[in-house]
């Protein structure tokens with residue numbers, strides 16, 4: 001479990017990026033941080049692995065104050081995935097994935113064999129192993145980023161808008177595979193996004209931030225949609241809420257109609 005207790009981050013120029021944050025992030029689940037640009041999502045994420053140091057308050061990982069753990073040790077247990085994947089352009093895909101094990105001095109053959117197994121896990125064709133990042137599509141690069149973060153088998157994964165650089169169709173596929181992978185791995189995942197649909201699809205719990213780094217609501221996706229805690233949250237969910245409901249109702253109707261029609265072939269999920 002990861003906890004924030006009274007955590008504030010004030011950057012040297014006086015910007016308050018995160019303001020008195022209290023948050024409990026349960027182990028083994030996906031917790032999504034969502035909110036408009038500049039509301040402190042990335043700052044919050046980076047205070048977990050000490051890429052950013054809190055100005056006030058306490059961040060703990062598994063009951064230990066992160067200040068008491070030196071950053072390299074802390075980060076060994078925390079994978080980090082960013083937008084655009086952040087791959088090393090001059091290393092092959094296989095060596096990108098094996099980065100951390102190789103840094104830790106693990107046997108090269110073994111590290112590469114593990115990396116191959118991970119490629120399969122994240123849905124990458126083995127033929128990509130010897131390519132370089134520029135020779136892969138955006139979605140494929142994101143998969144490499146996820147595989148690289150998993151290579152050291154960390155119990156915690158921080159993901160900062162990992163799928164936002166790809167088009168909506170590729171993103172949908174990445175999200176589905178990510179959910180499948182997580183059902184096997186049961187990592188503690190903190191996932192940042194701007195996109196409320198992505199938050200609802202992936203999150204067990206959703207933390208909505210507002211500008212100024214204040215937590216506006218922290219709850220399950222259902223509760224968030226049913227009972228937004230403030231006008232800000234309602235506006236942020238926006239018209240989408242109504243549209244989502246409508247879409248859902250239309251799907252139910254279409255299904256009922258298909259079932260009632262004699263000899264009807266049910267629509268495939270991906271053609272809806």
Ligand SMILES: Nc1ncnc2c1ncn2[C@@H]1O[C@H](COP(=O)(O)OP(=O)(O)OP(=O)(O)O)[C@@H](O)[C@H]1O
Nearest residue numbers: 011012013015017036037038039040041042043044
């Ligand atoms: N190094 C820094 N120095 C000063 N201010 C900073 C620094 N890094 C971030 N900020 C400010 O802190 C606030 C929160 O930034 P942060 O990157 O956490 O937002 P975010 O929610 O991740 O935004 P986005 O959705 O655009 O990625 C912003 O106002 C930003 O300008």
Ligand SMILES: [Mg+2]
Nearest residue numbers: 041042043160
């Ligand atoms: Mg950010």
